[in-house]
Amino acid sequence: MKTQSANHKNSHFSINCRGTLIDLSVPKVMGILNLTPDSFSDGGKFNEEKEALKQAEKMLKEGAEIIDIGPQSTRPNAQFLSAQEEISRIGNMISLIKKEFPETLISLDTFYAETVKFGFNEGLDIINDISGGMFDEKMVETVGKTGLPYILMHVNPTYQSMHEKIIEDDIILNINQYFSEKILGLKKFGVKDIILDPGFGFGKTVEQQLQMIDELQYIGFGKHPLLVGISRKSFIYKPLGKQPLEINEETQKLHFQMLEKGAKILRVHDVAQAKKTVDEFLKIN
Template identity: 75%
Template structure:
């Protein structure tokens, strides 16, 4: 899954792809590099990012979804939003998946909107509000906490008729470096093996800050972690550097 940020303020590529032309060029590059999905994000969710309404998200997306679908009809388009109205807009534009960092907690209408569209849904573990999503709360056992959340939320989703569910443990959201390294080592235990697992660690600070490096200078370390999570059953890697991740996936498939 290649990341296409339409934002001026994302932590590592803000402003690079926030025109229709540059977004389409980046989508083309990622697909040529081996992506099978493009995750389009109109809003940055890094700490202290600008907060957008659904209307502002829709305005920022503009024609990007429909243009990518027209140009690359075989590509799967995921929409990264926590708003019901943005989901409805994206559905009409042709999206294939909903990637919701909030687990339906930031908009009371979100899960009903997903159920109405019958789209696959990516459920991420996160703190219960936009204001607290990056607060580090000090988990006794992060894997147990995430699995309790997944158990509760997947039950809610299934009751609403949302059955095509992908799980995301939520790297980079309200977790310490120690929490996240523990999560990397325990990926095989997430989600009880009932749902496919998405891992999004690309350019995350828990990797580069302890090394004293920048977000753009940790490719080697990231690919080693990607290989580790693939060996534990991860099915989707959400990444900025598609070509490098594709090499890792190919190596994993060759060895397995």
């Protein structure tokens, strides 16, 4: 066993989703459900209600415990949507999934307070905000009012700059300073359950992202559960000269490494493979 991951081995994290305590001592798989016609990997396939419901069911059967609904693509050069457009894209999706699969936790990938309010009324469990509350000044306050767990991602300060590689100091130091500051702000508004996402694929060089994997155990000082989202990210496939759908093996190796270093949630497109990785990890540990 690696000593460096020891501080995470005994971390018993739980999050409160609408009164239900979710134990994260066993890592969870979060399946990505894109409702976007322009998503970088499965664009347009699941943007119709029936298809989306079928895809959600498939991911749940394969072992996902959280479904992350994304109404807006945040890949480089994606179309920018307003909160209203997001809400109309989501439609009844949250309540439909909740009705069909009541045990499922639903997370909503948005940086808008209005979308969060809408999602909350539909039965949402977790807020997944790539913007760290920086793209909408009402976001943090709104999150506090819902009482839902919040995924805080490390990102550059604006929508326009989120993919620019502008971080020059040590990436781990940069991420930890950002998290310390943002957590204080969230706590001021009464946000209790915070999950940290170091923001793979957002404004970091390949080298910085490899360092993030190597030193994941130092991110957040073991005080909050960590979510990692490396599924189909270019820092893995581009150096290998491969396509996003050709890197499953490499991705699972990296997933395993990050589970060893304390990751509690894997945000993925390929649920069955990620679930297998989690099971292998649990067998060994």
